[in-house]
Amino acid sequence: MSSFKAVLIRQPEAGEATSVGFETLEDADLMEGDVTVRVERSTVNYKDGLAITGKAPVVRRFPMVPGVDGAGMVEQSASPLFKVGDRVLLNGWGVGETHLGAYAERARWKSDWLLPLPAGFSPDEAMAIGTAGYTAMLAVMALERHDIHAGAGPVLVTGAAGGVGSIAVALLAGLGYHVVASTGRAEEAGYLKDLGAAEVIERASLAGPPKPLAKERFIGAIDAVGGPTLANVLSMIRYGGAVAACGMAGGLDLPGSVAPFILRGVALYGIDSVYAPKSVRLAAWERLDRDLDRVKLASAMRRIPFDDVIDAARDIIEGKVRGRLVVEIG
Ligand code: NDP
Secondary structure, X not given: OOEEEEEEEEOOOOOOOOEEEEEXXXXXXXXXXXXXXXXXXXXXXXXXXXXXXXXXXXXXXXXXXXXXXXXXEEEEEOOOOOOOOOEEEEEOOOEOXXXXXXXXXXXXXXXXXXXXXXXXXXXXXXXXXXXXXXXXXXXXXXXXXXXXXXXXXXXXXXXXXXXHXXXXXXXXXXXXXXXXXXXXXXXXXXHHHHHOOOXXXXXXXXXXXOOOOOOOOEEEEEEOOOHHHHHHHHXXXXXXXXXXXXXXXXXXXXXXXXXXXXXXXXXXXXXXXXXXXXXXXXXXXXXXXXXXXXXXXXXXXXXXXXXXXXXXXXXXXXXXXXXXXXXXXX
């Protein structure tokens, strides 16, 4: 196969609106890398939605194939790390932003970016987890390092019916935490309880003007929303607790107060999945293999055909996607 199908984002001139559609590319269009991969599965993350809608400037090279996550089979390798036929996994590293991404039947990536597909996961399961789920795991690990263990008190997850949120709820519940899930979609309360949430709260209760300090409710939180939600969450963390901040679905700003930090010793951990070192990724995927309930993962996942990926990317920005989507590329 020298020509292959891909989603391409184009920008006619710098600063102009972008366009997106399916195109046929040639091998010569691929960028540098020592491993060529036949992409089998991808997924739709919030960032893919930002790239495809052009709502935020995540794409920094045009034309661009979006898709920050991929799972597939090695077709060619100049690296001693991988051989033809190996199954590999890619999350982040600027793929879909500065280097051609996974919404293509073929991709060429750097071997340093690839992990062997973890033995415990099929390509579908690895993409049902994807960057969103691996980020949820990094956030759980940050809370654990702060000694927030199951039984320490309620832990809040915001944006709970989304990708990061769904996997965070399933992981925390599986580890025995009392999980409070915040959602703007009341109709998803049953879904969140099935994932293991002990309580489901209305996201509006975290969206008002933040007070410097509010009633101490949670020992920890995983926040996928940012903005006033994160400021409110911080104000509600119990003495000595912590928040792992990983998202901005509700805004990039942080309109809060230092009061939770200096009066309650609250900690705020930043979570970045894109450039996390390989050792951290391997540890996170090992933990996912050990701690993520596969039945819950299946309940949070829906498969879509490659042809539907552009519409799905628009839907995720509108908050219409529940859990995780797996894109069947090839
Ligand atoms: P999703 O769209 O699947 O989930 C986001 C959820 O946030 C929505 O489902 C919704 O949950 C809630 N939400 C959406 N808009 C708003 C709003 N305006 N106000 C309050 N809540 C809102 O996205 P992902 O789970 O894939 O990603 C979540 C966030 O995490 C994104 O900002 C993404 O960029 C970020 N991210 C960061 C990573 C990192 O490395 N730091 C890696 C992966 C993701 P509900 O309907 O339940 O209220």
